[in-house]
Amino acid sequence: MNSPVVRRTVPSVKIASEDGLEAVDPELSKHEQVKVHLVAALAKMQVGDKLPPERELAEQFGVSRMTLRQAIAGLARLGYVSRAPGAGTFVAQPIVSKSSELTGFSEDMAARGFTASSRLLVFEYVSADAAASRELMLSVGEMLVHIERVRVADGLPMCLERIDLPARYVPGLTGDDLNFSLYDVLATRYGIKLLRAEQSISASVVTEDQATLLGVPTRSSALIIERLGFDQKHRPVERARSIYRGDRYDLRNTVHRDAG
Numbered sequence: 368m369n370s371p372v373v374r375r376t377v378p379s380v381k382i383a384s385e386d387g388l389e390a391v392d393p394e395l396s397k398h399e400q401v402k403v404h405l406v407a408a409l410a411k412m413q414v415g416d417k418l419p420p421e422r423e424l425a426e427q428f429g430v431s432r433m434t435l436r437q438a439i440a441g442l443a444r445l446g447y448v449s450r451a452p453g454a455g456t457f458v459a460q461p462i463v464s465k466s467s468e469l470t471g472f473s474e475d476m477a478a479r480g481f482t483a484s485s486r487l488l489v490f491e492y493v494s495a496d497a498a499a500s501r502e503l504m505l506s507v508g509e510m511l512v513h514i515e516r517v518r519v520a521d522g523l524p525m526c527l528e529r530i531d532l533p534a535r536y537v538p539g540l541t542g543d544d545l546n547f548s549l550y551d552v553l554a555t556r557y558g559i560k561l562l563r564a565e566q567s568i569s570a571s572v573v574t575e576d577q578a579t580l581l582g583v584p585t586r587s588s589a590l591i592i593e594r595l596g597f598d599q600k601h602r603p604v605e606r607a608r609s610i611y612r613g614d615r616y617d618l619r620n621t622v623h624r625d626a627g
């Protein structure tokens with residue numbers, strides 16, 4: 368359960384930085400550029416802080432109020448801000464909860480109404496080292512497909528993934544396949560369904576490089592989930608390490624106690 372949020376009005380917040388939208392990927396549409404810029408600004412504010420009025424923000428970014436409104440609506444859907452009619456727009460609590468179900472990023476995002484996408488950083492064949500071969504039950508030196516991706520929801524980076532798959536299970540897999548859901552490709556093309564995973568979860572902070580990829584300040588908090596996924600034949604098929612933004616994720620579990 369989220370704790371009650373204390374709302375604060377921050378006097379004269381300058382949200383847009385000096386270089387305005389120039390530093391943001393020009394291939395994004397205008398409202399997405401504003402969204403990306405706003406997320407960086409929100410990271411420096413506190414939960415409950417009030418954003419300047421729309422008119423003022425639109426002026427700061429040099430965009431129309433309609434564009435600004437579109438950006439704010441997108442951020443509200445992602446849970447970055449909440450809007451209180453008549454009162455304004457406020458920095459919101461983190462929202463994405465990882466449950467104890469075995470799901471992939473695309474499924475997690477679709478369940479919340481977001482469009483998932485990926486930015487592929489690395490796709491290569493490597494030989495398995497001792498740890499990878501032990502966990503994936505391969506001979507040392509067997510080939511792995513090694514993948515690194517930034518996972519994005521509605522244009523905003525949410526998590527970084529490093530994944531190893533035994534190459535012999537996924538012949539012909541290419542980098543292009545990784546623009547979308549890996550779990551879909553595994554199921555539809557290779558008949559591999561992940562049914563169980565061993566996971567470990569730890570807290571960390573992001574390095575400078577990770578911070579740049581995630582669009583957060585260096586040393587921001589992060590949640591690391593390491594997963595060893597098994598398929599319907601009980602074979603270990605995926606070894607993954609996902610780094611989630613600590614400001615966007617929490618973990619939720621149902622816990623039980625024996626009645627007797």
Ligand code: 16G
Binds near residue numbers: 474483549593609
């Ligand atoms: C999540 C998984 C990752 C998996 C990916 C597939 C965790 C901790 N990690 O990031 O292991 O490869 O989803 O997502 O849940 P996709 O089907 O959208 O590519």
